[in-house]
Amino acid sequence: MTDRPDDDACPVPLSRYAQIVLGHGSGGRLSADLLREVFLAGYGDRGPDAREDQAVLEVEAGRIAVTTDAFVVHPRFFPGGDIGALSIYGTVNDLAVGGARPRWIAVAFVVEEGLPVEELARIVRSMRDACERADVTLVTGDTKVVDRGKGDGVFVTTTGVGVVPAERDLSATHARPGDVILTSGTLGDHGMAIMSVREGLALVEPIESDAAPLNGLVEALLAAVPETRAMRDPTRGGVASALTEIAAASRVGMTVFEDAVPVRDTVRGACEILGLDPLYVANEGKLLALVPAERRGAALEALRGHPLGADAAVIGEVTDRRPGTVVLRTAFGTERVLPMLSGEQLPRIC
Amino acid sequence: MTDRPDDDACPVPLSRYAQIVLGHGSGGRLSADLLREVFLAGYGDRGPDAREDQAVLEVEAGRIAVTTDAFVVHPRFFPGGDIGALSIYGTVNDLAVGGARPRWIAVAFVVEEGLPVEELARIVRSMRDACERADVTLVTGDTKVVDRGKGDGVFVTTTGVGVVPAERDLSATHARPGDVILTSGTLGDHGMAIMSVREGLALVEPIESDAAPLNGLVEALLAAVPETRAMRDPTRGGVASALTEIAAASRVGMTVFEDAVPVRDTVRGACEILGLDPLYVANEGKLLALVPAERRGAALEALRGHPLGADAAVIGEVTDRRPGTVVLRTAFGTERVLPMLSGEQLPRIC
Numbered sequence: 165m166t167d168r169p170d171d172d173a174c175p176v177p178l179s180r181y182a183q184i185v186l187g188h189g190s191g192g193r194l195s196a197d198l199l200r201e202v203f204l205a206g207y208g209d210r211g212p213d214a215r216e217d218q219a220v221l222e223v224e225a226g227r228i229a230v231t232t233d234a235f236v237v238h239p240r241f242f243p244g245g246d247i248g249a250l251s252i253y254g255t256v257n258d259l260a261v262g263g264a265r266p267r268w269i270a271v272a273f274v275v276e277e278g279l280p281v282e283e284l285a286r287i288v289r290s291m292r293d294a295c296e297r298a299d300v301t302l303v304t305g306d307t308k309v310v311d312r313g314k315g316d317g318v319f320v321t322t323t324g325v326g327v328v329p330a331e332r333d334l335s336a337t338h339a340r341p342g343d344v345i346l347t348s349g350t351l352g353d354h355g356m357a358i359m360s361v362r363e364g365l366a367l368v369e370p371i372e373s374d375a376a377p378l379n380g381l382v383e384a385l386l387a388a389v390p391e392t393r394a395m396r397d398p399t400r401g402g403v404a405s406a407l408t409e410i411a412a413a414s415r416v417g418m419t420v421f422e423d424a425v426p427v428r429d430t431v432r433g434a435c436e437i438l439g440l441d442p443l444y445v446a447n448e449g450k451l452l453a454l455v456p457a458e459r460r461g462a463a464l465e466a467l468r469g470h471p472l473g474a475d476a477a478v479i480g481e482v483t484d485r486r487p488g489t490v491v492l493r494t495a496f497g498t499e500r501v502l503p504m505l506s507g508e509q510l511p512r513i514c
Numbered sequence: 515m516t517d518r519p520d521d522d523a524c525p526v527p528l529s530r531y532a533q534i535v536l537g538h539g540s541g542g543r544l545s546a547d548l549l550r551e552v553f554l555a556g557y558g559d560r561g562p563d564a565r566e567d568q569a570v571l572e573v574e575a576g577r578i579a580v581t582t583d584a585f586v587v588h589p590r591f592f593p594g595g596d597i598g599a600l601s602i603y604g605t606v607n608d609l610a611v612g613g614a615r616p617r618w619i620a621v622a623f624v625v626e627e628g629l630p631v632e633e634l635a636r637i638v639r640s641m642r643d644a645c646e647r648a649d650v651t652l653v654t655g656d657t658k659v660v661d662r663g664k665g666d667g668v669f670v671t672t673t674g675v676g677v678v679p680a681e682r683d684l685s686a687t688h689a690r691p692g693d694v695i696l697t698s699g700t701l702g703d704h705g706m707a708i709m710s711v712r713e714g715l716a717l718v719e720p721i722e723s724d725a726a727p728l729n730g731l732v733e734a735l736l737a738a739v740p741e742t743r744a745m746r747d748p749t750r751g752g753v754a755s756a757l758t759e760i761a762a763a764s765r766v767g768m769t770v771f772e773d774a775v776p777v778r779d780t781v782r783g784a785c786e787i788l789g790l791d792p793l794y795v796a797n798e799g800k801l802l803a804l805v806p807a808e809r810r811g812a813a814l815e816a817l818r819g820h821p822l823g824a825d826a827a828v829i830g831e832v833t834d835r836r837p838g839t840v841v842l843r844t845a846f847g848t849e850r851v852l853p854m855l856s857g858e859q860l861p862r863i864c
Contacts, residue, residue: 189862191750191796192855216686217608217746218581220678225575231568232620232673234658262568270582272671274624308584308669310862316664321622321656323582323673328570336566396567400541446541505542512539512660 184279189309202281203305206288210295211302219303221268227328229264231255234321238512240287243357244372245448247320248290253377253448254399254514255324256298260379261395261451263334263386264326266298271305271322276315284318298377300324331390338393339414344460345480348381348451348473349374351403352431355445355513360434369430376449381472385453388466393454399514402444404490404502406452407480412488420480420502423495443492444505446513454482534629539659552631553655556638560645561652569653571618577678579614581605584671588862590637593707594722595798597670598640603727603798604749604864605674606648610729611745611801613684613736614676616648621655621672626665634668648727650674681740688743689764694810695830698731698801698823699724701753702781705795705863710784721780726799731822735803738816743804749864752794754840754852756802757830762838770830770852773845793842794855796863804832 180197187194204211212219235251245253252269259266271291275284295302353374360371378397386392394414398406403420411418420443427435427442435442449472455463460478467473485491490502530547537544554561562569585601595603602619609616621641625634645652703724710721728747736742744764748756753770761768770793777785777792785792799822805813810828817823835841840852 185857186861187857189750190855190857190859191752192755192794192857193853194857195751196854216612218579218612218614218676220577220579220612220614223573223575223578225573227570228573228578228675229568229570230618230620230673230675231654232622232671233656234622234624234671236624236658236660238664258567262566262570264568264570268580270580270673272582272584272673274584274586274669274671304581306583306671308586308862308864310586310666310669313663314588314666315669316660319624319658319660319665319669321582321584321624321671321673323580323620323622323671325578325580325675326568400539401545402541405542444542503543504546505540507535507537507540507542507544509540511536512658514658 181281184275184277184281184284184309186277186309189307198307202285202288206285207292207302210292212304226330229259229262229326229328231258232321232323233258234319235514236319236512237514239361240317242361242373243370245375246287246290248287249294250375250448250514251320251322252291252294252298253375255322256300257378257397259324259326260382261397263332264328266300266324266326266379268303268325269300269322271302271320273307274315274319275307275309276317277309277312279317287318298379334392334394336394336410336413339410339416339454339482341416341482341484342457343393343454343482344457344478345418346453346463346467347477347479348467349475350426350428351447351450352427352435352442352445354448355510356431356434358513359438359510363438365434365437367430367434371430371434374447374449376472378449378451381451381470384470385463385466389455389459389463391456391459396452398450398452399446399448401505402446403452404443405504407490408504411490415487417483417485417487418480418490419483420490420492422492424477424479426475426477440509443502444509446510531631534625534627534631534659536627536659539657548657552635552638556635557642557652560642562654576680579609579612579676579678581608582671582673583608584669585864586669586862587864589711590667592711592723593720595725596637596640598637599644600725600798600864601670601672602641602644602648603725605672606650607728607747609674609676610732611747613682614678616650616674616676616729618653618675619650619672621652621670623657624665624669625657625659626667627659627662629667637668648729684742684744686744686760686763689760689766689804689832691766691832691834692807693743693804693832694807694828695768696803696813696817697827697829698817699825700776700778701797701800702777702785702792702795704798705860706781706784708863709788709860713788715784715787717780717784719780721784724797724799726822728799728801731801731820734820735813735816739805739809739813741806741809746802748800748802749796749798751855752796753802754793755854757840758854761840765837767833767835767837768830768840769833770840770842772842774827774829776825776827790859793852794859796860
């Protein structure tokens with residue numbers, strides 16, 4: 165019997181169960197219990213206010229933006245974050261870098277039988293805090309349970325809906341030769357936080373994920389520099405892959421100046437130990453922005469004026485050479501191509 | 515090395531890989547290949563027309579509806595459908611029964627390393643066909659890959675966005691004593707299609723899933739009977755759980771007439787073999803509708819006039835007895851309570 169309460173072993177009042185059982189995905193009474201005691205209780209005022217299978221939202225006439233992401237990060241809890249916060253920030257950031265104002269989040273869980281209920285509740289509370297910080301609301305959700313050995317604890321898919329202000333016109337196709345490329349801060353923190361835990365690196369100072377919501381920073385930049393051409397959050401595949409996508413879409417070249425790329429010493433050290441290049445490592449709270457050269461000063465000032473942009477820097481420029489290609493100019497003045505990430509150097513980083 | 519092409523073993527032109535490798539989730543070149551060769555090629559004109567991380571959609575002022583569902587059905591292919599079609603219809607139906615007109619779908623895959631690429635492509639083509647049938651468009655997506663043994667082939671999460679016409683006012687709280695309860699057709703087909711395959715039942719006539727998009731049927735009903743109180747698609751937990759939710763939300767009782775419930779003979783037989791009650795078995799192409807008693811004839815006529823409603827029937831009524839409780843009146847005139855599904859009788863049915 166999978167549906168017998170395990171009262172003696174249960175350390176939490178959230179549910180009569182200490183661990184998730186298949187019945188929690190049944191659509192019946194146990195699903196209703198889980199919804200009420202873990203999800204609705206955990207999300208609080210950042211969660212759905214009704215139990216319909218859908219959320220109904222009032223919108224103005226205009227453009228809405230929709231994005232979806234599955235999160236399978238391993239381990240689920242890591243320095244500076246967890247799968248719950250990451251699933252909110254990742255989707256908020258995808259909307260923000262497209263110029264949308266994130267408003268609503270839908271969330272779907274695939275939970276493996278046997279996951280401690282308290283661990284799920286902890287993830288839910290983290291999502292609630294992340295929604296508060298990003299000023300978005302969880303409006304609807306779903307939970308399925310798979311048999312033990314057919315999942316990996318919990319996978320979270322979040323879908324975000326945002327509103328695009330009328331004047332916004334950002335696109336990966338808008339980069340022009342002469343534009344400057346900015347980062348809002350140090351690169352590689354998230355990926356190396358995950359990898360250093362997974363590989364058991366004994367670091368003097370632990371690396372923390374940079375997971376954070378970028379919508380406030382984006383608003384600050386666009387208020388100061390509405391001419392901003394394009395933005396990206398360099399997650400999987402890192403800066404090199406994100407810039408290559410824009411270079412290809414805009415049919416331009418790009419040059420990145422190696423000695424201008426801000427990387428924490430601990431991150432650089434961990435990359436060297438593991439043989440990784442920080443330009444290919446995932447970030448979850450960093451912005452890449454392309455702006456016209458004459459707006460360089462205003463963009464830097466806007467980014468540095470926000471707590472998440474204190475380490476902002478110009479790291480490169482758009483060129484008319486080799487369209488679709490990003491080139492790294494090393495500290496020695498030599499150049500080499502930064503291809504898109506080939507293969508998988510960092511599995512399950514997000 | 516996970517990123518070396520396995521040319522000799524590759525039976526399909528879709529990719530240089532016969533099987534999904536971790537690199538297909540890297541965000542780098544292999545992710546781009548998979549996006550182009552499997553997803554964009556498979557979705558065709560029902561898929562995204564750009565490669566931004568988000569979709570931008572034009573909306574009128576008013577209400578939009580958002581719903582999300584994870585699909586973990588096992589097996590992935592079954593008589594009458596597959597996980598791809600199911601993931602489209604399930605989300606379309608959640609929107610439709612709330613009164614929304616489904617328009618856009620976002621999709622996120624969690625794929626297990628080793629899944630044949632051709633199988634993923636087959637699922638994608640099925641999603642395309644389902645979008646065509648339901649008249650919705652896939653506007654954005656995401657794919658993550660987990661290591662072998664940490665998933666189960668493929669999980670699909672779909673999120674649907676629809677538009678709610680101004681005059682619509684359906685809610686689980688709107689049921690009133692005297693209302694009649696209709697089903698659009700036979701019950702239990704989807705769940706027993708899955709279970710008969712999984713249990714290896716040797717049936718003379720195989721049971722086919724009823725997986726289908728209900729938005730056309732819903733529009734036909736609401737055009738004829740705009741006074742419709744509430745609708746549900748009785749998926750997980752079946753008719754008993756769906757009606758109990760409405761009974762609780764509206765603080766009314768309900769009586770279901772056992773001999774009025776349409777169930778195929780093969781489904782009834784399979785239920786008897788496996789000890790299941792058709793009223794608790796999942797459906798994926800059936801509608802429950804509550805309408806005022808005086809609109810009973812018009813509602814039946816509207817449902818039966820649609821190809822998906824040919825077997826529509828009145829199966830019960832709303833009462834003022836025992837609020838929150840659904841009672842079954844048997845063919846012998848006795849009554850017993852139909853509680854919400856307790857535990858899990860049919861895991862991974864959707």
